Amino acid sequence: MPLINPPDLLQRLQHHLGLLVLGKSEQVKLALTSLVARGHLLLEDVPGVGKTTLAEGLARCFSMSFARVQFTADLLPSDILGAQVFLQAKGQFEFRPGPMFHQLVLADELNRAPPRTQSALLEAMSQGQVTLDGVTHQLPAPFAVIATQNPLDLAGTYPLPDSQLDRFLLRISLGHLAPEVETQLLMSRRADPLAGFKPLADAADLVALQAAADAVQISKDVAEYAVRIAAATRAHAEIERGISTRAVLSLMSAARAIALWEGRDFVTPGDVKLIAVPALSHRLLLKSSAQGTFARDEAAHLVGELLRKVPAPR
Amino acid sequence: MNLAERRTLRLRLRDLAAASSFAAVALSGALPIYVSIVFGAALFLSLAGQRPFERHPAWSVVVLLGLAVLLFGLAFRGQLDLVVAAVAFATLVTGQRMLSEPTPSTDQQVLLASLLLMTGAAALSGEIWYALCLLSFGVFACLSLGMTVVEGPIERDEELPLAPVMRQVSIGVALALVGGVSFFILFPRLSWNLASRRTGPGLLGGTTGMTDRVRLGGGGDIKTSARVVLRAKIEPRPTAEKLEKYWVGRHFDTFDGREWRGTGQPEEPKPRVMLGDPSAAIIQRIELLPAYGSRTLVGLEHPVYFGPAVALTTSGAMPANLIKVGSEEVRIADDGNAYTYTAQSRDDAPMREDDPQVLEALRRLPPKIDPRVSELATRLAGSATDPEQIARRLEQWLRNNLEYTLELPGEVEDPLADFLFVRKAGHCEHFATALAVMLRTRGVPTRVVGGFFGGERVSDRYVVRAGDAHAWVEAYSPARGWVTFDATPDDGRGSRPQVLIAKILDAYERLEELWRSRVVDYSLIDQWTFVRELIRPPANASRQQEDRDERPEPSTRTPTRAILAALAAGIAVWVVWQRLTGASARRHPAADFLTALERRLDQVQVRLREGEDIERLPERLRREHHRLAEPVRRASRRYLEARFGGRPLSKSERQALLDALTAPRNS
Numbered sequence: 001m002p003l004i005n006p007p008d009l010l011q012r013l014q015h016h017l018g019l020l021v022l023g024k025s026e027q028v029k030l031a032l033t034s035l036v037a038r039g040h041l042l043l044e045d046v047p048g049v050g051k052t053t054l055a056e057g058l059a060r061c062f063s064m065s066f067a068r069v070q071f072t073a074d075l076l077p078s079d080i081l082g083a084q085v086f087l088q089a090k091g092q093f094e095f096r097p098g099p100m101f102h103q104l105v106l107a108d109e110l111n112r113a114p115p116r117t118q119s120a121l122l123e124a125m126s127q128g129q130v131t132l133d134g135v136t137h138q139l140p141a142p143f144a145v146i147a148t149q150n151p152l153d154l155a156g157t158y159p160l161p162d163s164q165l166d167r168f169l170l171r172i173s174l175g176h177l178a179p180e181v182e183t184q185l186l187m188s189r190r191a192d193p194l195a196g197f198k199p200l201a202d203a204a205d206l207v208a209l210q211a212a213a214d215a216v217q218i219s220k221d222v223a224e225y226a227v228r229i230a231a232a233t234r235a236h237a238e239i240e241r242g243i244s245t246r247a248v249l250s251l252m253s254a255a256r257a258i259a260l261w262e263g264r265d266f267v268t269p270g271d272v273k274l275i276a277v278p279a280l281s282h283r284l285l286l287k288s289s290a291q292g293t294f295a296r297d298e299a300a301h302l303v304g305e306l307l308r309k310v311p312a313p314r
Numbered sequence: 315m316n317l318a319e320r321r322t323l324r325l326r327l328r329d330l331a332a333a334s335s336f337a338a339v340a341l342s343g344a345l346p347i348y349v350s351i352v353f354g355a356a357l358f359l360s361l362a363g364q365r366p367f368e369r370h371p372a373w374s375v376v377v378l379l380g381l382a383v384l385l386f387g388l389a390f391r392g393q394l395d396l397v398v399a400a401v402a403f404a405t406l407v408t409g410q411r412m413l414s415e416p417t418p419s420t421d422q423q424v425l426l427a428s429l430l431l432m433t434g435a436a437a438l439s440g441e442i443w444y445a446l447c448l449l450s451f452g453v454f455a456c457l458s459l460g461m462t463v464v465e466g467p468i469e470r471d472e473e474l475p476l477a478p479v480m481r482q483v484s485i486g487v488a489l490a491l492v493g494g495v496s497f498f499i500l501f502p503r504l505s506w507n508l509a510s511r512r513t514g515p516g517l518l519g520g521t522t523g524m525t526d527r528v529r530l531g532g533g534g535d536i537k538t539s540a541r542v543v544l545r546a547k548i549e550p551r552p553t554a555e556k557l558e559k560y561w562v563g564r565h566f567d568t569f570d571g572r573e574w575r576g577t578g579q580p581e582e583p584k585p586r587v588m589l590g591d592p593s594a595a596i597i598q599r600i601e602l603l604p605a606y607g608s609r610t611l612v613g614l615e616h617p618v619y620f621g622p623a624v625a626l627t628t629s630g631a632m633p634a635n636l637i638k639v640g641s642e643e644v645r646i647a648d649d650g651n652a653y654t655y656t657a658q659s660r661d662d663a664p665m666r667e668d669d670p671q672v673l674e675a676l677r678r679l680p681p682k683i684d685p686r687v688s689e690l691a692t693r694l695a696g697s698a699t700d701p702e703q704i705a706r707r708l709e710q711w712l713r714n715n716l717e718y719t720l721e722l723p724g725e726v727e728d729p730l731a732d733f734l735f736v737r738k739a740g741h742c743e744h745f746a747t748a749l750a751v752m753l754r755t756r757g758v759p760t761r762v763v764g765g766f767f768g769g770e771r772v773s774d775r776y777v778v779r780a781g782d783a784h785a786w787v788e789a790y791s792p793a794r795g796w797v798t799f800d801a802t803p804d805d806g807r808g809s810r811p812q813v814l815i816a817k818i819l820d821a822y823e824r825l826e827e828l829w830r831s832r833v834v835d836y837s838l839i840d841q842w843t844f845v846r847e848l849i850r851p852p853a854n855a856s857r858q859q860e861d862r863d864e865r866p867e868p869s870t871r872t873p874t875r876a877i878l879a880a881l882a883a884g885i886a887v888w889v890v891w892q893r894l895t896g897a898s899a900r901r902h903p904a905a906d907f908l909t910a911l912e913r914r915l916d917q918v919q920v921r922l923r924e925g926e927d928i929e930r931l932p933e934r935l936r937r938e939h940h941r942l943a944e945p946v947r948r949a950s951r952r953y954l955e956a957r958f959g960g961r962p963l964s965k966s967e968r969q970a971l972l973d974a975l976t977a978p979r980n981s
Contacts, residue, residue, distance in 0.1 A: 219958045221902070266959035270929035308925065314908055314957075 004205055006212045007263035010036070013061055016200045020057040020193055021050050021174075023181035029261070030172050030278055031058060031146075036209045037257035039169020039250065040125050040145040042282060044296060047150060049174045055106040055146040056194055062206045063199040064103035065140070071113035073156060077120035080107075081130050082137075095137065100124050103140050103203060110147040111157040121145065122164045142206050151296060162241075162285055169250050170275075171282035173296070209260065216256040217266045221313035225269050226252055229276065232306045233284060239302065241285040251279045269312040277303045321416065322363070323476075324461040328421050329360050331454035332408050335428035335435065338447035339401055342438035346394070349402045356409030367413040374410050381406055401434035418462045425455050442829040449491070456487040498833075499841075528566060528743055528764060528785065529573040542823050543606040544766070544778040547599040548614070557769030557776050559661075560615040560786065560798060564643035566762040569751060571680035572729060574762050578640015583647040587638045590618035590665055595658035602653045603823070605780060609645040611636070612765060612778075613657030615798065616665055617644075620657050625650030641672070664795035667759075673790060676759035679751065684731035691752035701758040702797055705789045708752050709799045712745055718806035745801040746785040759790040763798075767807045772820075779816075848876045904956035907968050911949055914975050918942060928953060945974035 010032060017028045031054060034041040043051045052068065059066035069080050082098035099105060100121070107121060124130050125145050130137045147168065149160075165171075177185065226248055234242030243251075255271040281299035288298065336353055339345050359366070367374040382403055389399035408427040414420050432451055435444055460483035544561070566574035595618055602612070611620050625634035627650045635647040636655075646653055667673060694711050695704045717739035726732040733740040734748055743762075750760040767784040769776040784807060786800040800807070908928060915921070915931075920942060922931060932947035940946075949971040956963040 217960065219960065222958055264954070264959065266955070268929055268954045268958050270927065270954075312927070313902075314905060314927070 004208045004212070005263075006209055006260040009201065009205065009209065010261050013200055017054070017057050017061060020197055021054050022185050023177050024050070024054075024174055027172050027174055028054070030170055030275075033254060033257045033261070033275070034170045035062075035142075035144055035206060036213050036260060037169055037253045038142070038144075038210055039254065040147070040167060042165070042168035042171040043146060043148045043174065044151050044171055044282075045148070045173045045175065049176060051148045051174060052106060052108065053193065054174070055104065055148075057197060058146070059104040060194065060197050061200050062103075062142075063202045064142070064206070066104045066106070067099035067102035068106040068108060069099050070108045071110050071117070073112055073114065075113045075117050077117050078132075080117065081120055081124065081132060084133060095132070095135070097137070100130060101137070101139060103143055105143075105145045107145055107147040109150060111149050111159055113158065115158055115161075118158065118160065118164065121147075122167055125167050142203055142210065162283070165282050166244060166246060166250075168282065169254055170278040171296075172278050213253070213257045213260055215265060216259045218252055218256070219266060222255075222267050222269055222272065223252070225310070225313050226255075226272055228310050229272070229280075229306060232310050233280070233303075236302065236306065238287050239284050240287045243280055243283045247280060247283045251276065254279045269314075273307050273312070276307055320461065320465065324421065324458055324465070325416050326361065327454050327458035327461060328424055329357060329412060331451050331458055332412060332424055332428045332431075333357055334447045334451035334454060335431040336405060336408070338435035338444050338451070339405060339431050339438065341443045341447070342435055344395070344398045344438045345402060345405065346398075349405050353405050353409045356412055360412040365413050365416065367410060368415045371414060374414065378406060378410050397434060397437050401431060401438065404430040404434060418465065421458060421462055425458065428455065442826050445829060445833065452491065452494075453487055456490065457483055460486070528575075528762065541605040541780045541819055542777045543603055543780050544612055545601045545603065545772075545775050546614075546769070546778070547775050549597040549599075551774075552776075555771050557771075558767070559769055560763075560784075560800075561612050561766040561769070561778060561782075562615050562617055562763055563610050563612050563765035564763070565641065565788070566764065567640075567642070567676055568678070569680050569747065569762075571682050574747070576640065576642040577675075578642040580640075581638045583635035583637050585622050585633070585635055587620045587636045587644045588618070589620075589638075589644075590616070590660065592619040592658045592660075595619065595660050598657045598659065600655055600657055602655075603827070604651045605823070606652075609649075609653075611644045611646065611655060611657065614659040615661055616796070617657050617659045620644050621655055623653055623655035626652045626654075641667070664797060666795040667790060673759045676761055676790065677754050677757055679754050682728075683751070683755075684728055684735075686735060687730060687748075687752060688755040690734065691755045694752070695756055700791070700793075701753070701756075701789055702791045702794065704756055704758060705749070705753055705787075705797070705799045708749055709801045712749055712801035713803050716740065716745070716748075716803075718742075718745075718803045742785045742802045742806055745803075745806070746787050749787045749799060749801040750789075753787070753789055761788050762786075763788055767800075848879055902957055904953055904963060907956065907963055908953055910968075910972060911953060911975075914972050915946070918975055920946065942975060945971070945977075949975065 010029075013032055014025060014028050017032070018025050021028055031041055035058060043054070045051055056066055056068070058064075069075075078098065080098045080100050082096050082101065084093040085096045086092070087094050110118065110121070113121075124139060128139050128141070128143055130139060150157075151173075176182075229251075230243050230245075230248045232242075233239055236242065251272065252267070254275045255267045258271045258275050259265070259267050277300050281296065281303045284299045284302065286295060286299060286302070288295075336357070340350055385394065385399045385403050388394040389396045394402075404427055408424055408431060411420055411424045411427060428451060432448060435447070457480070460479075464479050464483075564576065566576050568575050568577050596614055598614060600612065602608075611617075611623070613620065620636055623634040623636060623646055624631050625646060625648050626632075627648075632648065632650070634650065634653065636644050637647050638644050646655075691708065694708050696707065698704045698707060715738070716733070718741065719737075719739040720741055722737070722740060726736075729744070730747055730751060733744040740748075746762045750762050753760045763786050765784060765786075766778045766782040767786075768782040769778055771777075784802070786798060786802070788796045788798055791797050911928065912922075920931070920935070920940070922928070923934075926934070928950050932943060932950050935943035935946055952963060952967070952971055955961045
């Protein structure tokens with residue numbers, strides 16, 4: 001395992017990616033955090049704001065193999081996982097791995113695929129392996145999925161069930177660029193921004209970062225704080241169903257990864273606060289029947305409100 | 315629990331609170347019966363879920379206004395006490411509100427009206443029952459209000475977990491009660507009850523037959539009543555468990571054929587009354603309890619002196635004057651719930667009467683008397699001429715030949731003849747009357763004495779029960795003065811209470827006494843006494859000293875008890891505070907550093923913004939290029955490490971970090 005300085009490496013990666021995805025340093029930070037926490041990332045946004053660029057940039061940064069799958073209504077599980085193919089020459093079946101067998105997979109417009117395909121993907125995400133015809137194939141490590149969803153265009157989509165949303169560590173949205181950043185982009189952008197994008201680290205560095213995140217300690221007070229937040233979501237009047245224990249676990253692993261940015265080997269309440277909205281808001285089932293962007297904003301708002309209400313240890 | 319169940323529960327609790335306050339008023343016995351009936355009906359309907367006024371609010375108000383006019387008309391004309399009228403109206407308002415539309419504001423109106431009832435009841439009665447009603451009103455009203463408050467933020471069809479909510483509300487109620495009691499004990503008491511209209515003798519009423527006349531006829535259950543009417547400490551202390559002595563209350567001198575009465579004239583009130591020579595007398599420290607229900611002083615036979623009396627009134631203990639009425643009785647001049655006084659008696663030296671006119675009056679027979687009475691007396695006296703001897707013979711005959719009974723239904727024309735010749739059975743008053751009248755026919759001056767016979771030891775005192783009430787005769791012998799004769803057979807003397815009932819009543823009396831002395835009559839003086847005894851306990855707090863009722867000499871010992879009590883109170887307050895604040899009990903050592911850090915930041919004009927904490931502050935300061943950005947970052951970082959990273963902070967390091975904030979700019 002390479003010797004790394006996590007905060008330094010993370011800062012450099014953030015800066016590096018910032019050259020590619022302009023004016024989105026916060027989202028870049030969260031995306032990197034998600035990778036370091038071994039999580040999968042859900043990007044929810046309108047098309048054309050750089051979701052694919054960010055995903056591919058992340059893969060390039062770490063010199064990871066990358067595949068993009070455009071999810072459509074007729075996409076089948078075998079299209080992403082791979083299939084047994086009969087080889088005439090050898091006279092036998094052979095497994096042809098699908099795009100899933102890459103280190104970073106971009107599942108574009110995940111909610112356009114039928115539930116069967118979605119769940120095939122989600123199984124791979126949670127298990128880190130794929131089982132086909134009774135044979136289990138290990139996925140490459142490190143492995144991460146970045147899925148995108150268009151929150152506005154809901155016609156002909158299969159919204160992800162809550163249990164499946166739960167598998168994404170963080171949900172972020174990029175949003176439109178600030179006018180001055182957009183101007184800068186128009187003036188500087190060449191044909192393919194990714195063409196000259198050089199890796200900064202390799203997959204081993206990512207594994208090292210992940211190990212460093214695992215070593216981050218959580219004190220009892222901070223754990224209790226997280227539990228209080230979870231309990232508050234469960235007791236809130238406007239929330240139909242609060243977050244699960246798995247969600248609290250996810251919250252804490254994201255908080256561990258965030259702590260690395262400061263070079264700390266322990267989690268502070270501030271880390272939890274920082275990560276709570278992207279880590280929790282997509283897991284809440286609200287009472288109001290709002291959908292799309294509005295529901296997203298409302299959930300984020302509710303989590304923010306809970307963070308203000310639940311007293312942090314001090 | 316869903317909306318409908320919640321509502322039912324809330325209304326039940328509210329109705330129970332209202333019922334409690336109504337009970338407090340009703341137990342005072344002052345409320346007109348029709349108001350009670352109306353409220354009872356309203357309560358029944360409300361508990362049954364019927365609310366007829368829900369649809370006709372206007373009509374009910376009209377009816378209520380009519381009743382208000384009626385009640386206050388009665389009060390104005392003096393047929394109803396004003397307070398009672400007000401309480402009656404509050405009762406009706408409570409009932410009307412209970413039957414109206416059950417909104418939270420209606421609940422509050424019901425509870426408010428109930429609170430008024432509670433206040434009114436305090437003016438009408440201060441019994442221990444009032445305390446119980448007050449307690450249950452407090453509990454039910456708090457729970458009901460708690461339900462209303464919980465109701466607020468809950469959606470219509472949301473389920474409410476009742477147990478945790480009720481647990482929290484109950485803890486609150488318990489704390490409030492404890493707080494109320496502490497306030498009561500600790501806060502200097504003012505004599506707040508100016509109305510002073512409390513009924514005296516408790517729920518069971520005054521029970522003795524100690525009236526200014528004794529009417530023959532009828533029976534009664536007084537013999538089985540175990541209520542304690544009198545308690546006495548006797549000095550020198552008798553050894554007997556059962557005292558079996560006569561306690562003299564009052565004398566009756568005139569009999570009209572049906573009833574005995576006294577004809578003496580009251581004298582001027584004075585603090586002490588001397589009836590004879592008090593040397594070598596038996597000293598009694600007597601308490602007349604509220605159950606006594608009379609103001610006549612009682613003393614062991616024969617009382618020679620009644621000492622300074624204290625009346626326990628609603629505004630505290632007051633010295634009371636005594637009035638001597640002829641040679642009949644000594645009574646207390648001022649009204650009170652209970653009295654204490656000293657009596658001195660001599661059983662060895664009978665009293666003498668020298669006035670021939672008085673003696674003549676005591677030979678007077680009723681205007682109509684059955685001739686057989688006189689014949690019987692003559693026959694029984696036989697050859698005896700000495701008044702004492704005659705009396706002894708008559709007494710013996712009555713004891714041996716007539717039956718004791720309490721079952722004497724109906725009124726008869728001539729109770730004395732009926733007793734002697736028809737039924738041949740009667741109770742103590744009959745025996746006493748027969749003996750007295752027959753002796754008078756023989757020219758012996760007699761008088762009937764009303765009082766008690768008995769006395770039973772309870773710890774260091776003797777108690778006398780209502781059932782011990784008795785009547786007997788004193789006959790005048792020129793040689794020996796007044797001599798006591800008791801014609802009642804032995805089984806008719808003393809009380810015959812049932813043991814279990816006696817025990818229950820004893821407990822009730824004790825409770826009631828506690829309530830009176832510790833709550834109703836608890837005054838600033840009592841508080842002061844309590845504190846003084848705590849600080850300076852009596853030098854020798856042994857039994858004998860208490861018995862002698864001497865004022866304890868101020869001791870010079872260190873107030874150990876006071877220090878211990880203060881210590882215990884301090885610890886209790888600290889524990890409660892720790893429990894309430896919770897978090898500070900497990901205060902992390904680094905938290906002190908944070909407090910110091912925040913104070914230091916405040917000194918150097920660095921303020922946290924809304925929603926900002928010490929963890930986020932350095933970032934902002936860095937953006938603002940604040941001169942303290944770096945030391946603040948270090949301090950914040952170090953705090954977080956100490957607090958959440960398990961790297962404790964040494965004192966010197968802590969001081970260095972703090973000092974860096976106030977150090978000169980260039981350092």
